[in-house]
Amino acid sequence: MQIHQDWHWLDAAGRGTSCALGNFDGVHLGHQAVIDLARGPAPLGIVTFEPHPRQFFQRDAGPFRLMNAEARANRLAKLGVEHLFQLPFNAGLAALTPEEFARKVLAEGLGISHVVIGEDFCFGKGRAGRAEDMKRLGEKYGFTTTIAPLLKQGGIGISSTAIRDALSEGRPGDAAAMLGHLHRIEGAVIHGEKRGRELGFPTANMDLTGLHLPRFGVYAVRVDVLSGPQEGSYMGAASLGVRPMFNGVAPNLETYLLDFKGDLYGRHLSVALVEFLRPELKFDGLPALITQMNEDCDQARAVLAAG
Template sequence: MITLHTDWRMVPDAARGSIVALGNFDGVHLGHAHLLRTLHGARPDGVLSVLTFEPHPRQLFRPQDPPFRLTLSSERAAALQALGVVNIFEIGFDEAFSLMTAERFVREVLHQALGVRHLACGRDFAYGHRRGGDVASLAVQAEALGIGVTIVPALSDAEGPYSSTRIRRALQDGYPERATEELGRPWAVRGLVVHGDARGRLLGFPTANIALGLHLEPSRGVYAVTVRRPDGSVHRGVANIGRRPTVNAGTESRLEVNLFDFKGDLYGQELSVALHTLLRAERKFDGLDALKAQIVLDAAQARDYFEVRRC
């Protein structure tokens, strides 16, 4: 079971002295898995841990940017647990912390607070106020404090290094299959089911409504999806992500998902909705009857997709 530590000043003794991978880990993709495997290989006797930040530093420095996160804290933790991580040191990234110098970060956080035995990071890792520290300075200072350091080359394929940026681009271009290949699992939005306008129920396709919040908005349209409920059960379904132009629903995009052959109350439950393929782009229809007819076709196409792939 993974343990989340959100106050670096209050780390229990049992969590100190671990081996730690550094980074934002947004998405927890195959490149991140490669980093963690390399760290474990360097110190197989160590307790595998991750140091990351919440919120993502970009949210502090560029608050005007649209939402861009691939994974929020809970989804990131689940993905890291699947890779064998035991501890997450999730540092609250605020203005005060952003002013910490690179030297203080290594000395006070990594050495004194966490008692790190060995570190691993990518070659482009930068840290401290105004990104004043790089991997060269990290190696010098950490090793002077008795902390081992492994700098891990990026995992690459024919398209170049795996990266969160590359995955975001694939999702925004409407190719969740590419995101699946680079993540090692389908990309998912995890969130609470909230009350909507019940229009889906009136159309004969009741939907669970989930706000995208800080998640990246992928290409707008209709997707074949699988949905994991809190009890661990997984259901196939079809989801719409967008602004619902046929009913003039406004300017805020949201996710609406219909679970096939499911009857029950989902309000207040946290669902994880995984995108498998984009069935069609968002478009406006000439009235609700035309929209309902298309929804029937969308659901049939999603069912066919899953029957062929048995997923």
């Protein structure tokens, strides 16, 4: 998959695509339905934004994203996307009227042949453009438009908000049913305080800045090591939270890979939340914590072995 970071000066190889347009946070089943409608004889593309427009307009809002740009790109590549147009969302782009966005960005800048948008999609300054406006503007500027209906599950629309709610309540299985895949946290392994190593459970620490925080606690996880000599898939147990035993403040993800030996610092991991095992707890002492960690690993192994 080729990633384009701007809509100016696009080379000829990236033009003429059939694109799905949206934020695609989570790349859930609704997003996948939109993407499927863009498949055809033309190369498949995605037009999205970085940062998320909500981050630009609501700078003081709490973290809400289901995935960072790296995780989104990895997921889109798995869906067969050939061109990812990851447009920088800034004051200039936000100021474009719906017609200017359609003409300058989609038609002239990216040279798309077709665009697919959800029926509730809004675009342009003040979110003034609606789906039918895109259809009209496409006819004017030389691209066709498909409007995708909202996908529902059990009579309820699939949305990033519903997925966030499921994760906040410790229901990763319900989130996965709407996503069409396990919810994953991806990023580089960073240096922590190395307490896990001292306790006999060396963990891979990952930063959660900017991401929606699932329920704090311990999870059975599946881990993909995406780079380095240990590249591959592993079972694991992960603690997500602030580490109350050690008076932590900033939340992070600490993952212990079962049956693994090696150094993962700087490597990129993809950690999939499979099942919530227990809430975050504060123990009376280290022996009680170590006993619980052994039980967590045994339970995680049993859950993951059962499929």
